[in-house]
Amino acid sequence: MHVPDGFINAPVSVAAGVVAAAAVAVSLRGARRELDERTAPLAGLVAAFIFAVQMLNFPVAAGTSGHLLGGALAAILVGPYTGVLCVSVVLLMQGILFADGGLTALGVNITVMGVVTVVVAHALFRGLLRILPATRRSVTVAAFTGALLSVPAAAAAFTAVYAIGGTTDVPIGKVITAMVGVHVLIGIGEAAITAATVGAVIAVRPDLVHGARGLTTRLKLRVDGALVDAPAAAAAPAAGAGSTRKVWATGLVTALVLAGFVSFYASADPDGLEKVAADKGIDEKVEEHAAANSPLADYGVKDVDDARLSGGLAGVIGVGVTVVAGTGIFWAVRRRRTEDLTATSTAPATSASAG
Known part of the structure; x- marks a missing residue:
């Protein structure tokens, strides 16, 4: 659903940019x-994973x-504020390096694909968890529902x-019917x-899933042939840093494989917005992307003639750049935050000594 340049006029694009900038500023805090x-390195990985999976277009209709x-995936794994930042990093990398999503439309894309999806998915997710049993399955069900509804939203x-x-005169009723339908x-x-992704992470490290914090599974002991809850002190300790690194490495390898190899088999059909835009005439005034001549434009490496190799290299480069940029920002x-906490903790002592 990457909005290109030319779909939205300049004043509204600027206004959307202001909204997006405000959302990013709030999310940084x-x-x-x-x-x-x-979770700081995990957030960078989530951004890279989203980048990789966005290359895997799947068919949905003729x-x-x-x-x-x-947005839903990021909000559930690393939190809503960090989720907005994850999607924003992905959209920025895509727009600058791969000519995907207009640069003048970056504010529109962050607002629509980042802020709206995160807010809707997180609200639904949290609402469902309040009424569902406190189980891992409930987290997965809530994640499914939040993600499902965040896209038509x-x-x-x-x-x-x-x-x-909009820059063309198109009946809005027909546009919203087509957009929401597809x-x-x-x-x-x-x-x-x-x-599937949330479920996989919960299965190995539930403590790393922001949306599953506070969800614990008590250790079961068999006593006289019956399973009973073990005392709290007998619960297994949290996994250590080595396990966290293993999860991070596994996620990064998965993202690299998806972007570098599996993406070659993605659907070549236009995505939902592109299809509706072509059918309804929204794209009549579309403009060429400012980065159309980028060495990585359209997810291919310039001067590499083999399509499989070109797309694979572009995907790997994209994952690498996104994980480095994202991890740097989140660290x-x-x-x-650490500096703020240190300042807060030392302030009373300083005041006391001064008195």
Whole structure:
């Protein structure tokens, strides 16, 4: 659902940019509370994983494909504030390096694909967890539902933006019907990917899943042939740093394989927004991307003639750049939190000594 340049007029694009900048600023502050020494590198990995999976367009209808948006996945794994930052990093890398998503439309894309999906998915996820049993299965079900509905919500948000600042005169009723209809189907794929990924991480390290914090499974002991809860002191200790590194390495290898190899077999059909834009005339005034001549434009390496090799290299480069940029940003946010906590803890002592 990457909005290109030319779909939205300049004033609304600027306004969306202001909204996106404000959301990122708020998220930078909120992410300080979400990130710690374990989740900071995980957040960079989540951004890289979203980048990789977004390359895997899957067919959803005749001549139409879809791909992961990632807001729900990021919000559940690393928290809503950090989730907005993850998607923003991905969109920035895609726009600058791969000419995917207009640069003047970056604010629209962050608002629609990042903020809306995260807010809707996280609200639904949290709401469901309040009424469902406190089990790992409930987390997966809530993740599936939040991801499913976040995609048509983003489609509706784009339609609202287009109704205000669209550059072509198109009946909005037809646009929203087509956009929401096809993105409900895409939402099913989004939900399946999100639930599978969250479920896989919960199975090995539930403590790393932000949305599953506080969810513990008591150790069971067999007494006289019956299973009973073990005392709290007998619960298994949390996994250590070595286990965290293993999860991180496994996730990175998975992202590299998806982007570097599996992406070659992705659907070549236009995604939901592209299809609706072509069918309804939204793309009449689309503009060439400012980075159209980038060495990595359209997810291929310039001057590499073999399509499989070109796309694979571009995917690997994209994952590498995204994980480095994301991890750097999140470690900086984490470091700022540590500095704030240190300043807060030393302030009373300083005041007391001064008195």
